[in-house]
Amino acid sequence: MTTDPDAIIIGAGHNSLACACHLASHGWKVAVYEQAAEPGGAVKTGAYTLPGFRHDWAAMNLSLFAGSAFHTQHGKELAEHGLAFAPTGNPFASVFPDGRWLGISNDVALTTDRVRAFSEADAKAWTKLTTDFPSEAETIFGLLGSPMNRRALSSLGWNTWRRKGGGGTLDLARFLMMSPRAWLDQTFESDHIKATLAAWGMHLDFAPDIAGGALFPYLEAMAGQAFGMVLGQGGADTAINAMVKMLEAHGGSIECGTPVTGIEQAGGRATGITLADGRFVGAQKAVIANVTPAALLKLTGGTGDARHEAAMQGFQHAxxxxxxxxxxxxxxxxxxxxxxxxxxxxxxxxxxxxxxxxxxxxxxxxxxxxxxxxxxxxxxxxxxxxxxxxxxxxxxxxxxxxxxxxxxxxxxxxxxxxxxxxxxxxxxxxxxxxxxxxxxxxxxxxxxxxxxxxxxNPNLVGGDQVCGSHHLHQHFMNRPARGYADGTTPIRNLYHTGAAVWPGGGTGAGPGTLLAKKLAGK
Missing domain, CATH: 3.30.519 (Guanine Nucleotide Dissociation Inhibitor; domain 2)
Structure with missing residues (x-):
């Protein structure tokens, strides 16, 4: 009887761990291999300066994780394994050379008054955005959490059309294509308010004039006011530690300090991986690679599909x-x-x-x-x-x-x-x-x-913390390539996950969760 795991996952970032935990909770035997000495990828915490001072290495904000589909489904068990959040009602502010500042808090009246101090017209615009956010959020979060396949997009498009009508649906599509500057200039008159919101585009790779970037300043402003922000109690690694314990509780394993040097194939199907120490580990159902597109080609030696290979080679980083x-x-x-x-x-x-x-x-x-x-x-x-x-x-x-x-x-x-x-x-x-x-x-x-x-973390090419530009040409159904936004690859049983795959960067574990649900069937 074979002892090979059902799934092998390359990399132990938060997307890998979310995928592993979900599969393991549905009876899959999962083994994770990580080249670094500890799991977490960009989400880890350590005493990098002095003893007693805990610093988040790269990612700090766990709001997306706290509101994710993965946490919604598995939050109770994660809490049993030590996951703890530290919420705040004062998520972010901007400060300006003239001594003024603007802070977004989850007290609507207080935040609106701060906006009003810059412009009465902008306070009215802010109030309208606040009023409309619950209905707009339903559609936008539905899109961002949707598998990028024809069936899901057709359903989402039909539901949006039915709820918003033709004009409203086209307005939403127009908004999704707007640059931060275009949307902010059309919405507000105060340069201070525009700059406060535009700063969120820079967390990804949306400078003010990049098409498709308006969504992020809008969501961070409205979600910050509605929900505040969530940090990890004691450090962002609370999420990683809890997922590791959850995976192990379900019989899964993680081996760190173990680089993967190759993904093996036979008959057009991924059969397992080769490790740097020469070991071969077979996989019964899936090899899942949380790597950059370029690394996927290197590990496989090519995927056998010219269009897919060109997309992997041409994948652009922020x-x-x-x-x-x-x-x-x-x-x-x-x-x-x-x-x-x-x-x-x-x-x-x-x-x-x-x-x-x-x-x-x-x-x-x-x-x-x-x-x-x-x-x-x-x-x-x-x-x-x-x-x-x-x-x-x-x-x-x-x-x-x-x-x-x-x-x-x-x-x-x-x-x-x-x-x-x-x-x-x-x-x-x-x-x-x-x-x-x-x-x-x-x-x-x-x-x-x-x-x-x-x-x-080799996934952070050139220090790109979001593992690839989110510009429209490689976002939505194009992340990382048209036809492969659901994590599939041209090689059977080989799947791609991580921030390079739809829905992209951030701590929401969307790519790993969507793939796990696809593989587990629920």
Missing amino acids: PGTMMIHLAMDALPDWKAPELKQFAYVHIAPSMDQMARTYAQAKAGLLPDEPVIVCGQPTVVDPTRAPDGKHVLWLQIRMAPGTIKGDAAGKIKAKSWTKAATPFADRALDILEGYAPGTRKKILGQHIVTPLMLETD
């Missing part, structure tokens, strides 16, 4: 990110003290600045004024630092994976080894301008360059 982890004696003294209550503070003062930063990074230049996402997790979860101390989680967006030059003309280094410190200093100088004295509060610092992110 610009990179640099992380700065700071152990702090105290929170930054923002010029607006109210900012100390928010989980995120964006330093992205205008849409023009964001567009310039994106263009510079795409051109291989270190941006002269990078966008800064200042995460303040200990505002929400004090357990991440010793009593009275704090951690800051800084994302520096955007950053080129390969440096060709410096937009400011000051940093001569073209290797991340030498450019990391001066570029980090540039970001900290910007932060210091909004919160004077921040540097004096730093107890420990750890810089993570785009190259370090990729070295740690």
